[in-house]
Amino acid sequence: MELLVITGLSGAGKSQAVRVIEDMGYYCIDNIPPALIGRFFEVCAQTDGKLRKVAVVADARSGDFFYKLLEEVESIKATGVDVKILFLDCADEVLVRRYKETRRRHPLLDVAGSLEKAVAADRLILKPVKEQANYVIDTTLLSITQLKQRIIDIFADSASSFFQIDTLSFGFKYGIPVEADLVFDVRFLPNPFYIPELKHQTGLDQPVYDYVFGQKETGLYVQKLFDLLDFSVPYYKNEGKSQLVIGVGCTGGKHRSVAIAETLNRHFADQGLKAKVTHRDILKDR
Known part of the structure; x- marks a missing residue:
């Protein structure tokens, strides 16, 4: 089985990425607390091969639970499971503009006090995860169609089978x-x-x-x-x-x-x- 962890900055395009990944045959779960990823994967492993590719989305919406993500990933890797991390990045000013245009609320807004500070805090929290990511896609200048194609290019085959x-x-x-x-x-x-x-x-x-x-x-x-x-x-x-x-x-x-x-x-x-x-x-x- 393969496990793909999708993460990245809030507003960078993770929702779009999940749709593409799901269309490519991955069983996807959005906004899962990192501490539950291992348990969820164990359940998937008991489906007699029906779920061979699994993807989960974990990000700042998990609050303090998110800090356990890398620890959980390493724990799952230790069991011999193929785990990859896809990180969605984007320029701060573009993220701010996207939030203003969509009128959505940033998950760290209450803690940070302003949208700009929320974006900066999100980047700081995610820095260690980005450094460990297998794939990084910067969506700053990408359209939805271009983002879809980049993901297809990477995951059209098993991510573990090619360089x-x-x-x-x-x-x-x-x-x-x-x-x-x-x-x-x-x-x-x-x-x-x-x-x-x-x-x-x-x-x-x-x-x-x-x-x-x-x-x-x-x-x-x-x-x-x-x-x-x-x-x-x-x-x-x-x-x-x-x-x-x-x-x-x-x-x-x-x-x-x-x-x-x-x-x-x-x-x-x-x-x-x-x-x-x-x-x-x-x-x-x-």
Whole structure:
């Protein structure tokens, strides 16, 4: 059996995540006190294999009980159960805006005194859990559809059966993706944006791709990236990491970063690794 613990900041999208996970065949329980997770899993284990994948949501709504989460997870792991943690993150200002727009009440509002302080307190409480999470998804700039696709990409197969590399192109003008384990800045490369016939195309279009890789420095840089990643990726895998997120950023996230990310993704796929590429900002400002 598999146990997935879904947690993260209040307002970061856990409810949406649960819906997607449930559609993928997980039996889900929302807002469970951490101390009951082990007992709940024991009950599920007695169903003669009918419940093979189980997911629970635990967060600040549990109050003081939440501090037992990591202790409970380690206790369950000690029995040989495959336990993974999915953490949903989001920028503070976006969380505040979401709460104001939905008029929902933050679970820590009464204790903190203001919405801003409640969000900050939530982040502080969850910091140790985020550090232990197997997967971190930053929903700051993700639509519901994009969040759904990210989850599907991660959990379409058994999370314990593969090591996945997610290459993510982005624009520095829109912020560095929080979930990235490695970030590479390609803004030093010549920018197709300033070529009139290429400006409104993207790195997915052949003329832009050819322009980016027509520069001598691009080939040299990418080869050095290959060398670095071919050396380090096996160590990430052996360390037990299930997902490695590699961010490639240029100014707007439409030309150079897209072309480089596509190349990295093909490189990993050619090695037989499970690889996925996402272009976060490719449609911005259109």
